[in-house]
Amino acid sequence: MSRPISYRRSASERFGSISKGILLIVVCSLVIVPFMGIVSTSLATPEQVVRSGGFVLFPEGIDLTAYRSIFVGGVVTRSLLVSVFVTGVGTALSLALTATLGWALARKGSFGNRQLLLLVLITLLFNPGLIPSYLVVQQLGLLNSLWALIIPTSVSAFNVIVVRAFFVGLPGEIIDAARIDGASEWQLFRYIGAPLSRAVLTVVGLFYGVGYWNSFFNALLYISDSSMWPLQLVLRTYVVDDAQLGAQDLGTRDEALPPQTSIQMAILVTAIIPILLVYPFLQRHFAKGMLTGAVKG
Incomplete structure (x- = not known):
């Protein structure tokens, strides 16, 4: 008589999945955050760019002066x-x-x-x-x-x-x-x-x-x-x-x-x-x- 298959994951498997998820989030952040900063800085108002020292992650408003x-x-x-x-x-x-x-x-x-x-x-x-x-x-x-x-x-x-x-x-x-x-x-x-x-x-x-x-x-x-x-x-x-x-x-x-x-x-x-x-x-x-x-x- 065959034994029933257990679908419960062990603690090591759960830890491995969580570690992979954290690593994926970190790698994605390393790619996305600089790109967001580039786009945000190009769209930020001149006052905010000067005030933040040249790098803006979250613009207070949209200013298209640089693109114009x-x-x-x-x-x-x-x-x-x-x-x-x-x-x-x-x-x-x-x-x-x-x-x-x-x-x-x-x-x-x-x-x-x-x-x-x-x-x-x-x-x-x-x-x-x-x-x-x-x-x-x-x-x-x-x-x-x-x-x-x-x-x-x-x-x-x-x-x-x-x-x-x-x-x-x-x-x-x-x-x-x-x-x-x-x-x-x-x-x-x-x-x-x-x-x-x-x-x-x-x-x-x-x-x-x-x-x-x-x-x-x-x-x-x-x-x-x-x-x-x-x-x-x-x-x-x-x-x-x-x-x-x-x-x-x-x-x-x-x-x-x-x-x-x-x-x-x-x-x-x-x-x-x-x-x-x-x-x-x-x-x-x-x-x-x-x-x-x-x-x-």
Whole structure:
């Protein structure tokens, strides 16, 4: 006669659950509280910002002066447009190159397949270095061009390997049936490979988009004209380097400027919000895309 199953948890199990809950609350607080402080400081009134020493966690009122100042015109608005262009065009170009290269590497027996795959793996293991990269960009005539922020990082070897792993895992019967029907290699990719790889391409596109949006080092190296700086380089200049934004930079003439801290936090929020808005729409593809190639059956 079998013994009844007891559903009562022991004291050690309850202690473990409570400890995990406390740890989760602490970790979430470490992430949420600074973000709340950034948003609150950007929305607080100038008097409260000055009175609190530059950091406000709970604003007494909503004041949009800092946001009006940075969006009226000038360097912040221009840099935001540059970042949007670089992220949009760069992500589209990177997805196209990564998807087609991954498909080519997945076609075993194609011309130069092994040699090309070896070249991709070499770039994954060895970095060319700062000076050679700069010399290549200079020789291509891309200095002080927005394409210098796109072309040098347009293909990631890691993303190519992820996409290739997905294409290798496609059932061979589907490819063979399409070939019998007379489909060309481009038609195989367009009507079979690309539609079936929507999840993994969404995740790879998210990686590329976040990379382009958050990148500032390439602009620091290749762009000397401040009118072509992306938002992240402006953010670094005015927040990390603690440079001062004046009326000529913000495009405001009539009203008094808010505290420098409020302006810095407003720029920081402007740089964070676009990624936070895009991610929820891509979240459902994230887990599926990340597990691509991990399970074979």
